[in-house]
Amino acid sequence: MSVKVCPDESACPVAVTVNVIGGKWKALILYHLLSGPRRFNELRKLLPDATQRMLTLQLRELEGDGIIHREIYKQIPPKVEYSLTNLGESLKPLILVMRDWGEEYEKTKPNI
Template sequence: MKLGIPHGEVEAFACPVTFTVDVIGGKWKSLILFHLIAQKRRFNELRRLMPEITQRMLTLQLRELETDRIIHREIYREVPPKVEYSLAPLGETLIPLISAMREWGATHEEVVLEYRRKASEPLPHNVD
């Protein structure tokens, strides 16, 4: 929950979990960070690794992560220009969290998907 702060000032958060979710939450940010743990990546590499993301959404997510200094954007002055993204020092502090999320997903994916499947099944009809 965000605290009431006048428009234009930095937002404050009432809960550290809410703040963390604001920084790395959503469908794409944690996945981008996961792909940057192993090595630097170029924009099109990230697009290939996440084929469902649009170019616009990837650009927006990268900009937000860069603004928060979670990732670093390196521009190489060559022709054609080359840009690489990597984890910034602050982003490296998220590696244990991202790794734990990956491990949790690998461990619990099947059972959660089964719960979802059961929840979406039609209820049995009573025959009187």
């Protein structure tokens, strides 16, 4: 496999990917949405260390990038669900490889 040299950071496909799914919570949000739509409070329970503000910000960024869809149901109390778009679904292989790599790393990580 050959690796192309990127002329600059803005033209590097890896940088583009990291800009979209990078950050502490985005990959975890995507991982939890792989199994289907989730409500905001479900995501908060799955990511207890993420503040409400940070989770909201990360969800908005993913929505703005076309990775997730936010569905608002007109009912009392209001119901909001987040799900992967087709573009978000295309990240599934990447997220699963990250999961698998993390499992292997946990088994073999060096004791530093």
